[in-house]
Amino acid sequence: MTARTRVAVIGAGQAGLAAAFHLRRAGFEPGRDYMVLDRNPGPGGAWQHMWHSLRLFSPAEHSSLPGRRMPPSRDGFPTAGHVRDYLADYEQHYGLPVRHGVTVDAVRAAGRTGPLEVHTDRGMLLADTVLSATGSWDRPFRPHYPGMRDFRGRQLHARDYRDPAEFAGHSVVVVGGGNSAAQILAEVSTVARTTWVTRRPPRFMPDDVDGRVLFQVATRRIAARAAGTADSAGPLGDIVMVPSVLDARDRGALVAHPPLLRIVPDGVVGADGGVVVADTIIWCTGFRPALHHLAPLRPARDGDHPAVDGTRLVSDPRLHLLGHGDWTGPASATLIGVGRTARDAVARLVAAPTSA
Structure with missing residues (x-):
């Protein structure tokens, strides 16, 4: 059976939840106007799979998604488990329409207009707009060395x-x-x-530098670019x-x-x-964006990633990419930074719902 919605969000990690929050705030009805599809059996996104002692770079009070503060952590730098529990609470508190245990295999376009086809292991969903927030956890990168x-x-x-x-x-x-x-x-x-x-x-960064400072630097860089002025912030490490x-x-x-x-x-x-x-x-050689489900769209490229205008895919304005790194918005791969990117993406699709 094929379902229909205005917006499909793929991924219920920090980027997907931030997008769902802003859709809810914009008046979209959960479950009818938008839904979130996530392959994990439970809440927490990739944080539920990370090693136990992993620490955030910022205190909890500076690592929150929009609308709800992260509870304090005992020593100020939250563990992966602390973040997982926070995301689970966030999802429940706002009643976000997350369907766990649903794997998106492909996003296809029947034509240049009309809804996109979101093919999953539970059937097909038609969506006017797709917000893809799948992160990179499923694509670990290993360089090649002889031997x-x-x-x-x-x-x-x-x-x-x-x-x-x-x-x-x-x-x-x-x-x-x-x-x-x-x-x-x-x-x-x-x-x-x-x-x-x-x-x-x-x-190494100075001992007193954490994610708060990094976010402030990223914000200054955004303002400098918008004003066409030189970026005065040097590399921190x-x-x-x-x-x-x-x-x-x-x-x-x-x-x-x-x-x-x-x-x-x-x-x-x-x-x-x-x-x-x-x-x-x-x-410990990083990750690449997990975007295999977008292959049928054959997105235009900008170097080593799909070409985007803000978060919108240049070759198909019905799709947005969220939370993959600075190419989808400054600091958008961080808890504190992704809210701004999600807000702007939702504002754009609300302003132009069929060509967002």
Whole structure:
């Protein structure tokens, strides 16, 4: 059976919930005018799958979605579980029409006008507008190095990491120069021999800089671009010094080594030609947008991502992309930043519902 709605939101993580909130505020009736489809069996988006000790970069009071503040966390930097519970509460508090356990396989266009076809494992949904907020958790990225298939140890992506205890007594190579790498290295180094490999020297932020400052910098950059003036905010760095990372620094564990040349059966070979023996390699090398369901639309490209005008897909104005990174709005991949992007996308589709 085919259903029909004005707006279909794909994904019930932070971006999808923020969009649903603004649709509700704009007068859309939940379940009739809009609905949210999410493949997860329960609420929380990707946060329900992340490792237990993962920390946000900002205190809870500066990590909220629109309309409802995140409850305080004990030490100020919420864990993944804290965020998961907050998203579940947010979804319930606003009565958002989320259908969990529904996988979207494809979005298709029967023509250049009319509704889009949202094909799912539960049937087809026709929607005048689609807001795709699928994030990147389902597309972990691993760079290719010679010898990867010959490695006799274990290789896993940060996506699959859960707890340091399983690496006790091992030799672990952590690859990556961002926050995930630093946080995972910080706790694995308490139980294992670790080697940190980065493509360039890691850039640590000042100890007093967290997500609040990053959001303020992003806001100033937006204003500067809008005014056509130069951006005066210089680079702050890549790694926020959350408590576990500060502890690792104090222990001398944050020592980065040059990039890998190749992988050998018993370890890795660094840029200096030396071999580091390893039982495990943890790839903290990021993610790519999970957009396979949009392939039938053949979206026009802008470099390595679909071309967008704001959040709207240039090649099909019936579709918006939310929360994938700065190319879908400054700080739009963050809890505090995605609300503004979702608000603007909803305002645009309300103003021009058939060509938003």
